[in-house]
Every structure is written in structure tokens, then in C-alpha cells.
Amino acid sequence: MSIDSQDYFSEQLHEECGVFGIYGNDSLAPAFACYNGLLALQHRGQESCGIAVNDRGVISGHKNMGLVSEAFSTEILNSLKGQMAISHVRYSTAGGSVRENSQPLVMRYVKGTLAIAHNGNLTNAYEIRRELERRGAIFQTTIDSEAIAYLIARERITTGSVEAAVEKTMTQIEGAYSLLVMSPQKLIAARDPHGFRPLCMGKLGDSIVFASETCALAACGAEFVRDVEPGEIIVVDETGVRSIKTLCTDKSKKALCVFEYIYFARTDSEIDGISVYKSRKQAGRILAREFPVEADIVIGVPESGIDAAIGYSEESGIPYEKGIVKNGYIGRTFIKPTQKERANSVKLKLNPLRSVLEGKRVVVIDDSIVRGTTCDRIVKMLRNAGASEVHLRISSPPFIWPCFYGTDIPSRDELIAVKHTIPEICELTGADSLGFLPADKLGEMLGGEECGFCDACFSGVYPTKIPEKMLAGKERGGVNFDKKLPEKKDGSACLGKQE
Numbered sequence: 001m002s003i004d005s006q007d008y009f010s011e012q013l014h015e016e017c018g019v020f021g022i023y024g025n026d027s028l029a030p031a032f033a034c035y036n037g038l039l040a041l042q043h044r045g046q047e048s049c050g051i052a053v054n055d056r057g058v059i060s061g062h063k064n065m066g067l068v069s070e071a072f073s074t075e076i077l078n079s080l081k082g083q084m085a086i087s088h089v090r091y092s093t094a095g096g097s098v099r100e101n102s103q104p105l106v107m108r109y110v111k112g113t114l115a116i117a118h119n120g121n122l123t124n125a126y127e128i129r130r131e132l133e134r135r136g137a138i139f140q141t142t143i144d145s146e147a148i149a150y151l152i153a154r155e156r157i158t159t160g161s162v163e164a165a166v167e168k169t170m171t172q173i174e175g176a177y178s179l180l181v182m183s184p185q186k187l188i189a190a191r192d193p194h195g196f197r198p199l200c201m202g203k204l205g206d207s208i209v210f211a212s213e214t215c216a217l218a219a220c221g222a223e224f225v226r227d228v229e230p231g232e233i234i235v236v237d238e239t240g241v242r243s244i245k246t247l248c249t250d251k252s253k254k255a256l257c258v259f260e261y262i263y264f265a266r267t268d269s270e271i272d273g274i275s276v277y278k279s280r281k282q283a284g285r286i287l288a289r290e291f292p293v294e295a296d297i298v299i300g301v302p303e304s305g306i307d308a309a310i311g312y313s314e315e316s317g318i319p320y321e322k323g324i325v326k327n328g329y330i331g332r333t334f335i336k337p338t339q340k341e342r343a344n345s346v347k348l349k350l351n352p353l354r355s356v357l358e359g360k361r362v363v364v365i366d367d368s369i370v371r372g373t374t375c376d377r378i379v380k381m382l383r384n385a386g387a388s389e390v391h392l393r394i395s396s397p398p399f400i401w402p403c404f405y406g407t408d409i410p411s412r413d414e415l416i417a418v419k420h421t422i423p424e425i426c427e428l429t430g431a432d433s434l435g436f437l438p439a440d441k442l443g444e445m446l447g448g449e450e451c452g453f454c455d456a457c458f459s460g461v462y463p464t465k466i467p468e469k470m471l472a473g474k475e476r477g478g479v480n481f482d483k484k485l486p487e488k489k490d491g492s493a494c495l496g497k498q499e
Contacts, residue, residue, distance in 0.1 A: 120176030195230030254452030284311025291435030299323030358386030
């Protein structure tokens with residue numbers, strides 16, 4: 001039995017994108033460095049990709065739909081000459097899946113040319129866009145990244161530098177953004193004051209590199225220097241590297257998306273000083289302590305479930321085995337993000353290893369249950385392969401709230417945990433038992449570090465105010481957010497309250 005692409009991809013969560021940039025010199029080929037970096041970040045977005053290069057003040061680029069390896073050839077990369085570059089891989093959570101929405105965006109305005117690559121979602125993008133349109137702006141895309149570019153260009157006209165324009169823009173935009181901005185003379189990196197999305201800095205010889213994840217630094221041969229702090233702006237130009245921290249806030253405001261550790265980030269990355277691999281293993285260890293069971297083997301659903309399965313095995317003493325094989329050649333199926341298009345894609349197969357599973361009591365670890373469209377099929381697949389018992393363990397808490405910061409967690413009426421209790425979900429999946437990572441153990445999953453993270457999709461406690469327009473976009477099937485809000489200690493509703 002196999003799981004087809006329609007069901008698999010409707011259940012998998014996606015993060016909007018990844019960014020990579022480099023400031024070098026004439027001896028460097030920045031486009032090739034970006035290409036290698038984007039390959040390492042391909043898991044963050046498979047719909048479109050692009051590279052913009054700066055050759056002595058002249059910015060040009062190439063972008064297209066599809067995977068990095070499909071969009072770029074050696075001939076194209078050789079044509080992208082310059083001394084610095086920014087690049088982007090995208091999965092759409094705001095704006096449609098069309099070439100016009102691919103990044104980096106390149107804008108020509110009265111002060112010259114500006115290129116921008118953005119990871120995240122703005123929560124006030126609608127209001128900003130309407131205000132800019134009333135002032136005469138004509139938008140070429142449907143993504144909030146273009147609104148950021150317009151604001152920077154507008155502020156640059158009345159400020160003395162691009163970095164000052166970026167700083168002024170950051171006081172107007174709200175939500176999640178890790179930005180790379182390239183002007184004719186400078187490369188600028190910026191991270192929102194809550195640090196929702198990761199961004200780090202590295203060094204490659206005399207060149208400075210920025211990337212969404214440390215795995216991309218390694219891919220181009222760069223050495224990790226440090227993470228960009230929430231609210232920080234880093235400017236790189238011919239005079240060197242300097243930091244602007246006027247918008248950095250108290251560490252208690254930090255709200256890195258915790259799902260970066262559970263699922264989004266590549267397992268060999270470190271984000272804000274915490275190993276993704278170790279955090280996933282720790283999640284498995286917690287599950288073993290919280291939901292022990294007598295079993296013969298532990299297996300993981302590829303890929304992110306595997307690390308947690310190893311942790312569960314180590315903690316419980318139950319042997320880890322490879323029980324499911326995933327077809328690694330599935331990139332093209334990601335290009336079609338809608339359910340109708342996915343249904344027409346080639347089949348994605350998760351195939352069980354009967355020789356491992358037959359006659360065994362199996363603990364299977366997966367990273368999440370969203371709509372519940374595949375977990376029952378996974379259980380059936382394992383039973384059909386001969387498993388005598390199937391115990392399902394999930395390395396995240398139940399999703400009960402949507403995300404407004406760049407993760408495509410759907411409306412509440414589509415989330416299975418909103419409509420069903422955990423025993424009911426267990427019955428629906430056909431598993432012998434089911435256990436989710438407790439929400440109050442997320443800090444322990446991260447090693448007890450005071451890293452600061454956003455768990456709004458599990459708790460309903462949003463770090464920023466959510467505008468009514470965005471709420472309406474997530475209210476399908478008559479779901480009313482105001483009726484079921486969790487409460488904070490002071491008794492006030494969490495949704496839209498500033499923590």
C-alpha cells in the first residue's frame with residue numbers, strides 16, 4: 001500500500017521560504033554561492049526560486065518556477081556576474097503560485113535599484129498595501145514582500161541611507177520577516193523584533209554570507225559567525241560590517257517559530273544556538289517518558305519523524321528500525337501546491353518494509369497531525385505490512401489555532417484536533433494508542449534553554465495583534481475565534497493580545 005501525493009501533501013505543512021545572500025569581491029562568483037546555498041535550503045520552498053546579482057551597482061537576476069536545479073543552468077549562473085547577490089526559494093503562504101510572485105523582487109525607483117528577499121508574513125500587509133495604493137502605488141505582485149520594498153523605497157527618498165530606510169520601514173511593518181536587501185552599494189540583513197524566522201551570518205574568506213539556516217552556510221563553504229538578533233539590522237559595504245540594534249527589544253519578546261525545530265529546518269542546522277537534531281531527539285525522549293508502551297520496534301515517518309524516533313528508542317530501550325522508505329525523487333510534486341493539482345501529480349510513495357514490520361508491535365513517530373488525512377493511511381499501511389500493533393506518537397502538540405506568520409496552518413475548521421478529542425483521533429486513525437507531545441514540554445524539547453519561541457498554533461497566544469482582515473481569512477465554516485479563546489492568567493483572551 002502507498003500514500004498518494006494528494007493526501008500526503010495536503011497534510012504536510014509548509015513554511016514560506018528561505019533566503020541566502022553574499023557580499024564578496026571580484027574574485028568570487030556570488031551566483032554560484034547562492035545556487036549552493038539555495039540547494040541546501042530547498043526544503044523551505046519548492047515552488048519558485050531566484051538569484052539577483054549586483055555588478056558594480058547594476059542589479060540583474062534570474063528567477064523561475066520549480067526547483068533550484070531546474071531553474072538554473074551553468075550557462076545562466078555564468079551570466080550572473082557581480083560582487084554581491086541575494087537569493088530566495090519560495091513556497092506560497094501569501095500570494096499565488098505564479099512566476100510574478102517569485103523572489104528576489106527588483107525595484108527601480110528615483111534613487112536607483114533595490115532588490116529584496118523576504119521570509120515570513122506581515123500581519124498588517126493588507127493595511128499597508130491599501131495605504132500605498134491610495135498614494136498611487138501600482139503593485140505587480142500579490143505578495144506582502146512588495147509592500148516592504150515600496151516602503152523602503154519611499155523612506156529612502158527622505159533618509160540619508162538605505163539602512164535608515166530599512167529601519168524606518170521596520171517601525172511600520174508587523175509580523176514575521178527575515179529580510180535581505182541589496183542596494184547598488186550595500187547588502188543589508190534584518191530580522192523582525194520577535195525573531196519569528198531564523199537568519200544567521202557567516203564568513204567565506206573575506207566575504208560575508210547571510211542565510212535562513214546554518215546548513216546553507218556549510219553548503220557554500222562558509223563558517224558560521226552568529227545569528228542575526230531579533231530586531232537587528234546588519235549592514236555590509238566596502239567599509240566593513242556594522243550592526244544597528246535600535247529596534248532590538250527585551251529577550252522576553254522573542255518568539256521564534258517552534259515548528260522550525262519540530263519540522264521546518266533541516267536536521268543539520270542550528271537555530272539561535274540550538275541544534276535541530278538534538279531538539280527532535282529530545283522530543284522523542286519526552287514522548288517515551290510521557291507515553292510509554294510495550295513494543296518491539298520504533299520507526300519514524302521520513303524525514304523529520306526519524307530523529308524523534310531515535311530519541312524515543314534511546315529513552316525507552318526499544319530498538320529503532322527503518323520501517324518506512326520514502327521516495328527521494330519527489331521534488332516536482334511540490335511545485336503544484338493546490339489539492340486539485342496535487343491529485344494530478346505523480347504518486348508519492350511511502351513504502352513499508354514488511355521484513356521489518358511483520359509480526360511486530362510498532363511505535364511509529366510522526367512530526368504532526370494537521371487535518372488527519374494521512375495518519376490513518378500510515379497506520380493501515382503498517383498493519384497491511386504485518387504489524388500486529390501500531391502505537392502512534394506525534395512529536396508536536398495538537399494544532400488548534402491557525403498561523404499568521406508564514407506557516408500554512410489552515411483555518412480552525414480544517415484542524416482535526418479542533419473537532420475531535422485525542423481518544424477520538426486515535427479511533428479515527430485506527431492506532432492502538434496515540435500520544436502528542438505535551439505543549440508544556442516544548443521548552444524541555446529545546447533543552448530547557450531560554451530561547452523564546454512562538455507556540456500560538458498550539459496555545460492561541462499570539463505574540464502580536466492580529467488584524468480583523470487576517471482573522472476573516474482564517475474563519476471558514478463559521479468558525480468564530482472569539483468564542484473559544486484560551487485565557488491568560490489575568491483572565492483576558494489571548495488572541496490578538498500583545499504578550
